[in-house]
Amino acid sequence: MQNSRTISLSGVLMIIDKRDFDFLFAWLDVDTLLNRPRFCHSDRQIVDAVVSLACDLGEGELATHLRASDMVEPQLNEAGQVHVLPAVTKAVGEIADAGIFGMVFDEDEGGLQLPHIVYAATMGVLMSANLGTASFLLLTVANARLLTSHASRAQTTQFALPQIAGEALGTMCLSEPHAGSSLGDIRTRAVPDGRDEFGDRYRLRGSKMWISAGDHDVTPNIVHLVLAKVPGANGQLEPGSGTISLFIVPKILPDGQANDVAVAGLNHKMGYRAIPNCALNFGEGRARPSGADGAVGWMVGKPGQGLPQMFQMMNEARISVGLSGAMLAVRGYQLSRDYALERLQGRVSGTAAEPQVPIIEHADVKRMLLAQKAISQGALGLVLFSARLLDDEKTAETPEARSEAATLLALLTPVTKTWPSEWAQLSLHYALQIHGGAGYTRDHDVELLYRDNRLNPIHEGTTGIQGVDLVGRKLRRDGGAAFAMLAARIRATVERAEGMTGLEGVGAQVEMALASFEAAVAVLLAEPDSRTALAHGTPVLFALGHLVVGWLWLDQALEARHFLQDDSSAFDASFLQGRIRACRFFAECELPKVSVWLEPVLASSDIVLSAPVSEF
């Protein structure tokens, strides 16, 4: 089939249909973005070259060890060192050599100073090839971004620049065995230990859990960013999150000594196995830097600022999680579409004597493919839209525009993290269904994508936590101003769709979903008991996700329609019509769910909250 892009003419595995990024970049007007002062040294050719390079790396270095990295998990040896698959080490090195770790950083930090949206596309390509391997990049960039925002110049030079160059990798160490979502309860202690060129020095002692890339042999050094508390005068840790500070704790100290950081164990995961996930002990005495136990660390910024600082990193990591969900869904769509084009089975009509047809001819397979496309491209559109907001927050022309982007991004972050994560799982469910029994075997990658993505609704704040963030904070802030701003943007798109055949119905569905959501927000804002409001967190989050994705689909469809009428468009008509169909499918089959999720909110239902524990 001419539209099957999986195998190129030269027989190389093709994991990306570049038309998708070309279209989304056009829709989100990346060319104009590139004219802003921060990016004007760059141009569209450079951007395309970087994305192409990522495609080559993804296909040549990352996708090639996808199955191997699942079969051969990271190993912890008797000396307490973690070894990863050599192919992972090699691939991360290639990503570093390509300069991808430095894409969003300033030129004077050794970066390429490119927009976030371009970095998102680049990282997304790598994620769709091998999520675990690409995650070394994600964490390291987020770590270095935090340092360049909050650390001193000496700290940045010592600990961020090697990460920007891809010569050291980063982690974030938040959770502890008894403190997962509830970070105020952490017990890791940081005791003052003097001061040196990198600032106030401390000795840290405590156990951290769920540390991705917590140890490995990909790079010699690892830069841990660790949340800990400094004991008060009475030697006790104060409860709550207001006393959490942030510390840089490198695996190898600047003077070359090993730090007192030990791997307590590896977590054996359902998927996502190219990257190790560790329990780490800080200060258990495994090493004795400068003759004493305790992990040596330097405080970043001021005491008690750990959580707000970490949240910058978390918020960007949340967008990256959404990106990975979107890209696994995109990859799953490609695999099941290609399978459906090749696999012969049954007949659409006619007699048994006729040859079997490709299963893409069966309506139910088409339905699943359409659902996969609506979810995966809808998710990708949402994530790139958010990445563009991140660029606008930093580089938009006016302070008002920057502030507006920041407000919108804060509102959309829980949606951008959750919606792709949760719906990618359904999309990948369809990818397995289309493969039939074969999809359940390790002979096909869809089962692996399904296992890999299953972490996404959990890490960087579960779906439930995102719901609490949305309903408890983001929707309430400034009396609901952020949502009002979003609603105005949505209405503007609906108005543009008026009178346009095929899209008018979509506009009506978006408008209906918006009206439901506005009514629900009114109920939530009027609710005096925050527990009642929080009980609706997840359904409200799902509803907002559908509303926003439906809106962005409509906006994309308007763009596709525009290109259809433009004879000079680089996009062929079936590609554009396919996008419009995916938009219509989403509006018809998915958007009506918004009111189902919101019904219990509008009825102020207490069925969940009033359930006594004894009934379970």
Added chain:
Amino acid sequence: MQNSRTISLSGVLMIIDKRDFDFLFAWLDVDTLLNRPRFCHSDRQIVDAVVSLACDLGEGELATHLRASDMVEPQLNEAGQVHVLPAVTKAVGEIADAGIFGMVFDEDEGGLQLPHIVYAATMGVLMSANLGTASFLLLTVANARLLTSHASRAQTTQFALPQIAGEALGTMCLSEPHAGSSLGDIRTRAVPDGRDEFGDRYRLRGSKMWISAGDHDVTPNIVHLVLAKVPGANGQLEPGSGTISLFIVPKILPDGQANDVAVAGLNHKMGYRAIPNCALNFGEGRARPSGADGAVGWMVGKPGQGLPQMFQMMNEARISVGLSGAMLAVRGYQLSRDYALERLQGRVSGTAAEPQVPIIEHADVKRMLLAQKAISQGALGLVLFSARLLDDEKTAETPEARSEAATLLALLTPVTKTWPSEWAQLSLHYALQIHGGAGYTRDHDVELLYRDNRLNPIHEGTTGIQGVDLVGRKLRRDGGAAFAMLAARIRATVERAEGMTGLEGVGAQVEMALASFEAAVAVLLAEPDSRTALAHGTPVLFALGHLVVGWLWLDQALEARHFLQDDSSAFDASFLQGRIRACRFFAECELPKVSVWLEPVLASSDIVLSAPVSEF
């Protein structure tokens, strides 16, 4: 917590809350069923003893090797023999020793002659402990049931009775590499080879795919039931399914010779690993029984009857698949409830100085538990209701009642197979979410249940195939008479709920869903083009599933209400109120989805069917 039943006083793992079965047996009036002539040798005490025995076996023999059977997959050795984990062999032997293989068979066949609903509960208990191991039972009973229905006396004695005794295990061999769902395309040939005491003998040659328990060392012999075609006078196989016949092909022939059946390979599955899944070659010459190649087999019944005969087995197997989905969901609920009762994290309100609370106190965790309960117990109710119909089909007092049960069961079989399979996956998704990061590791069983259940929407006919069965056959048959009968039963339950506080609203939701579904059926029956109707198969199947589960929940809630008003009830009030709450939750949060799924049907949407392949 007093309601946590996972660990008994003696410290033994408890995988079943027997109150669930006590309640469902009361609701489905098993005591009255036991008074029927076929079952009157038995009584409730015997039934309870069998279910208790299954609980002991499940806890003591099956659950104990759940993780091991996932870690150590079945192995194919160089001699072409499949070895399973020794614990699997031991557990299947214990199930056989307990007489469970013979539960539903006649006493003169060596069976216990117990109702299907009791067998379903018994098998369900074993499935919740270890689905893969329990599946040896499922397949063998289905195989022997087919033989006792269709095979000759000599065939039954030779091939069914050892299975009823659990001394040989059975398979069904339908699919071939190029013929999965499209069985009319099978190419396995059966050539006449004389006649003996077991009937017309044939030599079979062909490749079969996806054969669960296709080879193993659990029992010395394996009884394969194989679909194949007898060539016509021209030596060719006729296309289509009308020429498919059914053959008994034992691994070891009655005279002790090895048959010409070879394992071509093992499928490496995402889960469900206690039971091997094989590609089998028949007649490749690996063995030469009586000096010639070709697998020796005997035809069951008449030529061309293979598919209808196999469908009896398939229909019962489909109910068993639904059962396994329900029971994995039940197990997932128990595990996440117990985790939520023990895991301390965060606070509901108050200050950070207060101790952390069990996460079951958080509204979003409660919401997920309630959803899990509504799904898992709703699914179990649906499956046991269908098993009861299977009993009624055979033993109801009047021919009319038997015929009505058969009609209803035929209509509900695609729902009973699909609904628990699909929704269990969502229920287990919540079970993982409640465990947080821990749920994604192999330290907890929920990730394994999630992988195990993922096969259920695929095997024994994918969800898409079930949708085609429902829309293309079951709903159309006799001008929609079966659905009209179902609708009358649903309305009767709704009427019983009138005026009952707390359940009136549920009745209204059920009534609304029913009205939507009736309207959709009218559209489907009037649709002249069957392709258009079939394109809506899966959404219609989902809608009927929700409608039926909602109806059965309402019926269960009426029963719970009855017990609440009965001082002599054996059930405590929180148990009963918990059931009523799960019913209300389902009505409030799930039933409104019925109209969302049906909207495109009512609008005769062609968005899926009209999509050209070039758009994908």
